[in-house]
Amino acid sequence: MTETPDEVIRKLRLTMLISLRGAGRFIDINRNENTKINHVLSTYMNNIDFGEDVDSYSKYMGKIDNSLMFESNQVETQEEKDAKEVAIEDWANKYDWSFFEEEMMNSVEKRPSSHLVLKYIKETARLEFLSAIVIKKALPDLKVVANYKADDQGIPFSTASGGRNNQIGADIDVFENEVHAILEPTISKQRSFQVEHELPSIRNHVLESAKKDVADSNHYKEWFSLFIASNISRDVGDQSELIRQTNGVKIYPWDIVDFVNYSQNVRSIRDYKKIREYAMPQKMPGM
Incomplete structure (x- = not known):
């Protein structure tokens, strides 16, 4: 006390x-x-x-x-899913772009937030929450399904559980017409973590999501992922291109500040399918 x-x-x-x-x-x-x-x-x-x-x-x-005890493979009720969707939409309507840029960078830099709600959310879950809100603010008609554990107000307790117990483990699923996209934010700025941990996991999430959609006869025909991080290294761009050529999985790295600024002028989730200059694969001179 x-x-x-x-x-x-x-x-x-x-x-x-x-x-x-x-x-x-x-x-x-x-x-x-x-x-x-x-x-x-x-x-x-x-x-x-x-x-x-x-x-x-x-x-x-x-x-x-x-x-x-809480089970990682516990199935969410529709009421729990609805609460998260309502929270994401409410926050998207309530706050401006500069607020989200500042708070997303606070999360990455592990700085405390002064916001009455965000200050109680761990940085990793906070970044997932804010990323879901930004994409919803950019494209209000999107179906945004965040997979973090949340309370009955849709406010996160912890991050998405990851791919185990027959769960795909994507952080945030986004649906638009025939597109099933995945948002994968990370607070890690370490090159080795981004390249060796995050990108292989994202590849698997996209592959498994596509396989499940096909098996379930869903109408989605296009799958890709947005990798949202700070301090993106050239190695991330190289590895993303290698995954694209080897597995056919498209991963588009986005720096957090660039992601928020670019989001203010998009009309479709497909508008994010760009290789930014900082994520261009390296090539030998003359190629």
């Missing part, structure tokens, strides 16, 4: 049982997790007096309550 209110709220949100209300001015129970909340109330309402019995206290505190 001696900690600051901000720190208390951050730790409460780690339980994923608490939602932010009133633009971050209030907290409430997360209605998405009513079962867990009722379990907490019925099981832990009363404090246990251990007296001087240190062993009993340690044994009790060391137990894991499986009823409070």
Whole structure:
């Protein structure tokens, strides 16, 4: 109880049982997790007096309550998906472009946000949230499906879970007519991480998304990804081109500031299918 209110709220949100209300001015129970909340109330309402019995206290505190575990492959309800879509659209309408550029760079630079909601969201999840909002602000008619874990107000707790347990693991899916595009933001500025971790994962997400769409007889006929990062190295451009030639997967790297500025004048998701100068593959002289 001696900690600051901000720190208390951050730790409460780690339980994923608490939602932010009133633009971050209030907290409430997360209605998405009513079962867990009722379990907490019925099981832990009363404090246990251990007296001087240190062993009993340690044994009790060391137990894991499986009823409070979160499964990475838990299927979202339609209500949960709708809450995220509503939040993305609301934020897209509420804030201007400079706000998103500043907050996305705050995330990448791991600077704290002064915004009443964003300051409680970890940088990685914050960047996914803001990227989804920017693409929605740019193209309001897009269907934007963000795969991060969120509360009943659509505000993220954590990033997308990644490709495991039969899940494709894309960060953000975007749909426009016959196009199924994937947004993959990262806060990492390290060349090795972007090239060796992010790009192979993105390639797999696009491949698996296309395979699933074909298997499910969906109407999508075009798949590609936007890789959103800062400090994009030439190696990212080289590896993206190699993936394109080897696997047929199109990945378009976008610097965050460039992505936000360019988004102000697009008319289709296809407008992002550009190789920017900073991501051009390197070539030998004379080629």
